[in-house]
Amino acid sequence: MRFGVVRFPGSCDEVDALLACRRFADAELLWHGDRDLGGVDVVVIPGGFSYGDYLRVGAIARFSPVMDAVSEFALAGGPVLGICNGFQVLCEAGLLPGALLPNAGRRFVFRQVEVEVVNADTPFTRSCTAGDVLSIPVKHGAGRYYAPEESLRELDAHGQIILRYRDGHNPNGSAREIAGVCNSDKNVMGLMPHPEHAVDPLTGPAGGACLFDSLVAHVGQLVAAA
Amino acid sequence: MSASTASRHRELGLTDSEYDLICQKLEREPNGLELAVFSLMWSEHCAYKHSKKLLSRLPTEGPHLLMGPGENAGAVDVGDGLAIAFKVESHNHPSAVEPFQGAATGVGGILRDVFAVGARPIAVLDSLRFGELSSPRSRYLLDGAVAGIGHYGNSIGVPTVGGEVYFEGPYEQNCLVNAMCLGIARKERLIRSAAAGVGNLLVLMGARTGRDGIGGASVLASAELGEDDASKRPSVQIGDPFEEKKLLECCLELLERDTLRSLQDLGAAGLSSSSSEMASKGEVGLDIDVSKVPLREEGMEAFEIMVSESQERMLCVIEPQKLAELEEVCERWEVRATPIGEVTGSRRLRVLEGDEVVGDMPVEALVDDCPLYDLEPRAPESQIYPAPERMLFSEDPAEQLLALLASPNLSSRRPLFEQYDPLVGSRTVRRPQEADAAVLQLSHDGGQGAIAVSIDGNGRRVACDPYWGTVEAVLECAANLACVGAEPLGLTNCLNFGNPEKPHVAWQLERSVAGMADALEALGVPVVGGNVSLYNESGGGPIYPTPVVGMVGKLEDPAKAAPAGFQREGDTIGFCGEFMPHLPGSELAKLQGEELPTELPGRDLAKVRAAHDAVREAVGAGELSSAHDVAEGGLLVTIAESCLAGDIGATVDPWPGEDPALWLFGECPGGGFLVSGTREAIDRLAERTPLAVFGTVGGSSLRARDPADLDVALADLREANGSLHAAFG
Numbered sequence: 001m002r003f004g005v006v007r008f009p010g011s012c013d014e015v016d017a018l019l020a021c022r023r024f025a026d027a028e029l030l031w032h033g034d035r036d037l038g039g040v041d042v043v044v045i046p047g048g049f050s051y052g053d054y055l056r057v058g059a060i061a062r063f064s065p066v067m068d069a070v071s072e073f074a075l076a077g078g079p080v081l082g083i084c085n086g087f088q089v090l091c092e093a094g095l096l097p098g099a100l101l102p103n104a105g106r107r108f109v110f111r112q113v114e115v116e117v118v119n120a121d122t123p124f125t126r127s128c129t130a131g132d133v134l135s136i137p138v139k140h141g142a143g144r145y146y147a148p149e150e151s152l153r154e155l156d157a158h159g160q161i162i163l164r165y166r167d168g169h170n171p172n173g174s175a176r177e178i179a180g181v182c183n184s185d186k187n188v189m190g191l192m193p194h195p196e197h198a199v200d201p202l203t204g205p206a207g208g209a210c211l212f213d214s215l216v217a218h219v220g221q222l223v224a225a226a
Numbered sequence: 227m228s229a230s231t232a233s234r235h236r237e238l239g240l241t242d243s244e245y246d247l248i249c250q251k252l253e254r255e256p257n258g259l260e261l262a263v264f265s266l267m268w269s270e271h272c273a274y275k276h277s278k279k280l281l282s283r284l285p286t287e288g289p290h291l292l293m294g295p296g297e298n299a300g301a302v303d304v305g306d307g308l309a310i311a312f313k314v315e316s317h318n319h320p321s322a323v324e325p326f327q328g329a330a331t332g333v334g335g336i337l338r339d340v341f342a343v344g345a346r347p348i349a350v351l352d353s354l355r356f357g358e359l360s361s362p363r364s365r366y367l368l369d370g371a372v373a374g375i376g377h378y379g380n381s382i383g384v385p386t387v388g389g390e391v392y393f394e395g396p397y398e399q400n401c402l403v404n405a406m407c408l409g410i411a412r413k414e415r416l417i418r419s420a421a422a423g424v425g426n427l428l429v430l431m432g433a434r435t436g437r438d439g440i441g442g443a444s445v446l447a448s449a450e451l452g453e454d455d456a457s458k459r460p461s462v463q464i465g466d467p468f469e470e471k472k473l474l475e476c477c478l479e480l481l482e483r484d485t486l487r488s489l490q491d492l493g494a495a496g497l498s499s500s501s502s503e504m505a506s507k508g509e510v511g512l513d514i515d516v517s518k519v520p521l522r523e524e525g526m527e528a529f530e531i532m533v534s535e536s537q538e539r540m541l542c543v544i545e546p547q548k549l550a551e552l553e554e555v556c557e558r559w560e561v562r563a564t565p566i567g568e569v570t571g572s573r574r575l576r577v578l579e580g581d582e583v584v585g586d587m588p589v590e591a592l593v594d595d596c597p598l599y600d601l602e603p604r605a606p607e608s609q610i611y612p613a614p615e616r617m618l619f620s621e622d623p624a625e626q627l628l629a630l631l632a633s634p635n636l637s638s639r640r641p642l643f644e645q646y647d648p649l650v651g652s653r654t655v656r657r658p659q660e661a662d663a664a665v666l667q668l669s670h671d672g673g674q675g676a677i678a679v680s681i682d683g684n685g686r687r688v689a690c691d692p693y694w695g696t697v698e699a700v701l702e703c704a705a706n707l708a709c710v711g712a713e714p715l716g717l718t719n720c721l722n723f724g725n726p727e728k729p730h731v732a733w734q735l736e737r738s739v740a741g742m743a744d745a746l747e748a749l750g751v752p753v754v755g756g757n758v759s760l761y762n763e764s765g766g767g768p769i770y771p772t773p774v775v776g777m778v779g780k781l782e783d784p785a786k787a788a789p790a791g792f793q794r795e796g797d798t799i800g801f802c803g804e805f806m807p808h809l810p811g812s813e814l815a816k817l818q819g820e821e822l823p824t825e826l827p828g829r830d831l832a833k834v835r836a837a838h839d840a841v842r843e844a845v846g847a848g849e850l851s852s853a854h855d856v857a858e859g860g861l862l863v864t865i866a867e868s869c870l871a872g873d874i875g876a877t878v879d880p881w882p883g884e885d886p887a888l889w890l891f892g893e894c895p896g897g898g899f900l901v902s903g904t905r906e907a908i909d910r911l912a913e914r915t916p917l918a919v920f921g922t923v924g925g926s927s928l929r930a931r932d933p934a935d936l937d938v939a940l941a942d943l944r945e946a947n948g949s950l951h952a953a954f955g
Contacts, residue, residue, distance in 0.1 A: 012471075012647075
């Protein structure tokens, strides 16, 4: 079982994601200029400021060669996790619905927040129970989740809202307190909180561990089935 | 001397006698380019001409020291083959002119200093000073500077793990923005900046060169600020953290591959200073062809290219056969790399434009021959700073406590820290405000244990007494490290003062450096490098003299680093150390509008060090639940802070001293500690250092009976302490 963490110019949390993944399975970095994912089982698009986030957050990274491969991988059902800037890139790439707008407070915000697991029936949350509360940090300038009202209703109805900020914990003004969503096939997830910074009890609450656990269990089951 | 040249050298900040000396060294009059280069190299910022003699007093030897003053950053040995490089630097005047870009490029500059020695930047701290928060200008500068620091640090992926900010009238026109960076490297990977090897190539990497920041070192950094500062805006550089992120990764990969012979960042005075310093250290000469420098705009003159302070550029020396390898790595990181010259044996800096020589200067004259000036210190006859405005009239201890917690100097820094990423890199074990010092684990880098870092410097105390005020700053920094169980290894400093040509400023500078030297010797800590920022004056007079010190230490077990907040109901509270409270010059005295005193009480440095040792060892042994040094605001404020940080109350009784106001709010920075733990642990600590057991952790309010009868709910403490939120709209 191997995670692949994409590195764009301007990625910041790719090594953090790599270290976190390695607590659960093997992991390696994937270069933005390569079209080959090297046979990894899960792709992680990490946080940071890919290509400086010039023009618009995530807007340039989606055109990098590796994203062609990531799209193919996702369309074939491979699990893809986008964290923070990775979430923004996946929205720009059309692999996730909606968009991330500048925070309602107009400032970058770092904060330890509590999110609630809304849907535990996904590859990303199968080790959790619906209603679980996870303490995970956020740190971003553009994390306000937006989608038209109609698609928000659909996301809700189809169980695509995976994580919600708890009351009083929405740091950015996200619609419907959305912290993490997935695509309709439930194999691509994006979230603004940083689970890779919530796996080591020495550095803070370990609320992110269950996401990595879930992915390992998911891949293990796929392998067992095949 | 022609009339036009005469006025030109004065405009560039050179005296007539300095100009004559330049002519003597060149054996002719300088041309325009040479004069521009000399004016920068002989500015205070580059030549330290008023401070160099003084700085030689500071101790620069220590068992852990790997690289001392003179390199882009100093470095200490933290064991397991690892080095920590660090340095603090000012970007005061640019920030006073344009706070966002000034602060952002301050961070960018200090990061380059650290990766220029081959270390990966792993943490930033900042030290900020503004006028009173009631002033709209101060709020504008605060907002811009904080956003600028966050923009650069967050975007480049280096965590901001700590810092400090004070608001005082004398910084109204001349704010201070100091940034400190720490980097990590394998010891053998540290690289110096000396150019070496005649025939080797000089390669410029990174951003193109534009007209931004022309004359920054002389115009902004080495003169007082005046009323036409808006017109200086073109002298402020613009930062691009994405460009620097690529440059950083590219340089680190080149160093890992051993491609480079030497590396130097381009900071103040751009190509002029970086090239001449590389040549000076390597005892060689350099030929630079400015026509090869990639430009951002057309029609730039040779002198503009030589003095431009465009950001995100590095200069390296490589052997010619390594060029292809360098180009390959640079292409991979999308970093521009252009050979612009070569190392010569001439010991001269020759500037060419194609085939034409447009400047030719002896390297030694540029770097070593700037005249050094003796200070003419004279103590002022009375306090030169006005009394602050009285804000607090109540004599009731509970009201005084709440007013102190709500005052801009003591309120929670959360609104600032929330704008910075403290986590990226996965080393941060103690986040801002969780403990007295930031703690960064080394396990991902192949090391054991952790490092701790703190930055301090209370200018008002130094204004009261430059000697003892500076001693306090050093002690407090070391006390912060003791609270997390860390042993200090080295210190970096930034001396922010007014115009040293004025006798009272010279006196402040001399006394301050003497205090720093004595405190460091008493603690056994060397200076690894630093920065001097003089001429911090405006029409309103000089700033408070502000030596900012940043100290790095090592601890064995990061899990044992004590938090500042109380942790456990029923824990015993102890107050220990070498603490003789004193009200003049305190935060309470400030709120009461009292005159600044002209001296602070002296300290027994050996006893203070013994107290630090005792606390450090108790924390290192994992015996204490919390440890917090008793700093600004005094003992009652410290107790309230430990309650707030741990979200739990405390009952304090009996009180250690008798005079209520003195013991509640008197200050003695860097000597006293508030600790909590089991009764047995506190008793054991009492065997090592003077300690008073005087309370118990628990409940949801701060209660004290004697000498002050008070009971303040945690919620009220928290509301008061949250006042800084208002400044960020």
